[in-house]
Amino acid sequence: MHTVRRRRLIAGLLVAPLLSGLLSGCFVARDGSSSNGSADGARLKVALAFPPSENFSPYGADATLLSRLGVTEGLTKLDANGAASPVLAASWKKESGRSWLFTLREAEFQDGTRVTPAAVAKALGHATKAEPVTAALSGVTLTAEPVGKDQVRITTADPDPALPLRLSSPGLAVLSAKAYEKAGSGGRVSPVGTATGPFELTKTTGATAATLDRFDDYWGGLAQASGIDAKFIADGTARTNALRTHDVDIAEAVPVSQAASLDKGSGRETPTARTTSLQLNTESGAFKDPGLRAAAREAIDTSALAKDVYEGHADPGEGIFGPALTWAEGKRGKPAGRAGAKRPDGTAITIGTYDNRPELPEVAQVLKQQLQKAGFAVKLEVRESSRIEGDALAGKFDAFVGARNTMLDTGDPVSVLASDYTCDGSYNLAQLCDKKVDAAVRKAEEAADTGKRQDAAMAAEAAILGTDAVVPLVHQRIITGVGGSVEGVLLDPYERTLVATGTRR
Structure with a gap:
């Protein structure tokens, strides 16, 4: 069971400035979404094209699924111009060619524990040992160590000018200590209830569906949707039909052959x-x-x-x-x-x-x-x-x-x-x-x-x-299929995000 969570005592929800989109002006960063709606908003029904292939491992292809559903976060993310911007790290500075110091923001994991320098260092340490190696660390050797009460020093074996960009990878998400309890005995790393995003993965049904609930103590503000019911539908026509029949609110990767069949305004095209x-x-x-x-x-x-x-x-x-x-x-x-x-x-x-x-x-x-x-x-x-x-x-x-x-x-x-x-x-x-x-x-x-x-x-x-x-x-x-009553879908050129605090219907 989760520890008791502190409800945020605010009447309106956090609203951050919207970032302009890349090329089309439609990409908005996750924590830049407006979230000023009802605290008991409707659940979102989402159809994704790729089913989990690794039991929701945070290191391979499934890491992107977790990121797109608003479950996991890393120290940084990509902004609209492709530069690194803060997420769990509030700021950072380069100490030398091989060493960077990251200052953490105040945040909680979904199991109620705090995001501490020790927790971040442990998470990154596990990522370096993942097999096969997570793509962001291909050819890269790094170590992370806690510094004081709110900083982490990350050192690379060779100079890595792109380290803040690298840490934005969905494959380098930060999870709580609980996620790794079974990893030492050959078990899998579990993102269920151990991440930091606005939505918490609570149930999975093989490779067909997943249930997510809103994480009420999310550092970026309360999500407007009360949860997400995700379906994994590999067939593109079936995904599109699910949107047309209102079985889902959002359908990713609509086939071009199906685009003309969508209601006007439902097909959102993103370079x-x-x-x-x-x-x-x-x-x-x-x-x-x-x-x-x-x-x-x-x-x-x-x-x-x-x-x-x-x-x-x-x-x-x-x-x-x-x-x-x-x-x-x-x-x-x-x-x-x-x-x-x-x-x-x-x-x-x-x-x-x-x-x-x-x-x-x-x-x-x-x-x-x-x-x-x-x-x-x-x-x-x-x-x-x-x-x-x-x-x-x-x-x-x-x-x-x-x-x-x-x-x-x-x-x-x-x-x-x-x-x-x-x-x-x-x-x-x-x-x-x-x-x-x-x-x-x-x-x-x-x-x-x-x-x-x-x-x-x-x-x-x-x-x-x-x-x-x-x-x-x-x-x-x-082409992303979006139901007529849905707002705040993130149309991301990098395809790392899809739903966030401001996504609602």
């Missing part, structure tokens, strides 16, 4: 940092040959994908980073060192993808046609994401179609390059191991100045594209 790409297996199979990788790239018409599959709700792929990252414009270099294309002559390849994002199987079908026209013999394999990702990471496909938000894991563009395209990367679907790429990414990781870091990131992107390990297909705009 995102998500790029759909074809990752080519550079380690084994047909695409170990750079000439065949070049042939595949030349055979693909990305404009047709944006126009026909995404029905104009996407932009043709230009690089790993898309137009939602406005700073990338004008910095993109020409890929160098590409091999000449070889004739496929009937080379057999298998392309894998998942159906949680309903456009992906259709993208794969169009790619199959384009690649067959170029001379490849193509087989497709489509499964639910949690049942295919492991095989993709193990290099069991010749190619893999996936959608990746480049700002999701750390908020640092360099980190996603290190994770996805270096020899030691933890999410290297292309199985790429190239000395020139590793050197370019390492140079970018060492850049402290923001502008120089961005320049170096784009130079590393050019080096990666030069290997033809990845073919950027489209830069997506996400």
Whole structure:
């Protein structure tokens, strides 16, 4: 049972200034939501596209589910301009190239205990030991120690100019000591009743549903909704139908094929940092040959994908980073060192993808046609994401179609390059191991100045594209279905947030 909570003795609820949105002006930070409604507001019914695949582990893909549902928080978050801003850390300062001092705000965990420096240090310590490693810590070694009554010193083995951005990752959420009680004996870390967000995870029903109740002692003010009833519906048409029939109030990732069927104003389109790409297996199979990788790239018409599959709700792929990252414009270099294309002559390849994002199987079908026209013999394999990702990471496909938000894991563009395209990367679907790429990414990781870091990131992107390990297909705009009576949904280009204190119906 939870300890007795202190009710906040305020007549109106905390209202913080709204942050302007990125590009579309629609992104609002979680604690920037208006929350001046009734304390006994209606529960929200939410349909999410991706079911939990790791028993709501706070370290992998499920960490984003917890963040989007307003359950977990870290020390920092990304603001509308992609910079780090305060959450559980009220402020921070750089002490040296390897050491940062974070000052904590007053806050409580959902089990009634206080957010203390010791609790934060323990949470980050557990994150460093997670297996597999949480994406934000790929290639990074850090230690955290409590300092006094309200500070935490975080030290990295190597200088990490992007540490405040890194700590915004959903995979580095801070949980109470109770969450880790079973971790030492091989049990899982549990976010149930141990997080700090405005909503508390109280019940899960396998991979189909979850129940969340409002956390009344949330430091950012009382949420207007009394709770959330979440359903995990992988089929995009079924999610959209649930919104149309009022079975849910919010449906994420509405398929473009269903957008026209929504009531006027119910489909909210958001430019995102998500790029759909074809990752080519550079380690084994047909695409170990750079000439065949070049042939595949030349055979693909990305404009047709944006126009026909995404029905104009996407932009043709230009690089790993898309137009939602406005700073990338004008910095993109020409890929160098590409091999000449070889004739496929009937080379057999298998392309894998998942159906949680309903456009992906259709993208794969169009790619199959384009690649067959170029001379490849193509087989497709489509499964639910949690049942295919492991095989993709193990290099069991010749190619893999996936959608990746480049700002999701750390908020640092360099980190996603290190994770996805270096020899030691933890999410290297292309199985790429190239000395020139590793050197370019390492140079970018060492850049402290923001502008120089961005320049170096784009130079590393050019080096990666030069290997033809990845073919950027489209830069997506996400459509969120929102019921007519619902207000305060967070339309986040980074896709880390969805509901918050001001979300209500």
